[in-house]
Amino acid sequence: MLKVAVLVSGRGSNLQALIDVCAKDDFPAEIVTVISNVPDVFALERAAKAGIATSVVNHKNYPDRQSFETELQVAIGDSGAELVCLAGFMRILTDGFVNQWRDRLVNIHPSLLPSFKGVHVHEQALEAGVKVSGCTVHFVVPDLDSGPIIAQETVPVLQDDDADALAARILEAEHRCYPEALRLIAEGRVVVTGNKTVIQTALA
Ligand code: GRF
Secondary structure (H helix, E strand, O other), rough: EEEEEEOOOOOOOOHHHHHHOOOOOOOOOOEEEEEEEOOOOOOHHHHOOOOOOEEEEHHOOOOOOOHHHHHHHHHHHOOOEEEEOOOOOOOOOOOHHHHHHOOOEEEEEOOOOOOOOOHHHHEEEEEEEOOOOEEEEEEOOOOOOOEEEEEEEEEOOOOOOOHHHHHHHHHHHHHHHHHHHHHHHOOOOOEOOOOOEEEOOOOO
């Protein structure tokens, strides 16, 4: 079983998708801790309900990014996690942290990367007039939203979409894509080569 720490900052619907898939028989990963940088968010309730250990490392209690991340590392280290999944975690991590977790730190982003990095992603997509958008699960590297892509799912962009409508459609895809990516990683089938991944075929 691959031990996973999930980092959150908010409602935690992607966390829920990961909790649900980990609860399935024979799923090769387990969530050992959920850590939030924001107190009292719904994601923490979801974790507690599933019987998963939680902690809050509130960035506001630390004088700088470094000391915040040191505490984050302690919380992750204490859990024994081997993989860290960011699920709506709204803090930029330093290069030091990212490099320490190289190829073991995963994020989900609500666009088809490398299009529409950063924030206001759905507004960017609508502005560009794309006819499809979607989500991307990728390894985190120091450059924002740029690491090796593990899995993507597309959704149509409809004529009368606003950002909320598009976000909702993409979120449903996220809830399929993140669990599937976690499965591939936990099965040891994701090989990073340069800035790409190769997904190895499952053994029969
Ligand atoms: C998702 O859209 C995710 O792609 C982005 O932040 C949102 C988090 O939503 N990084 P939730 O907290 O998982 O519901």
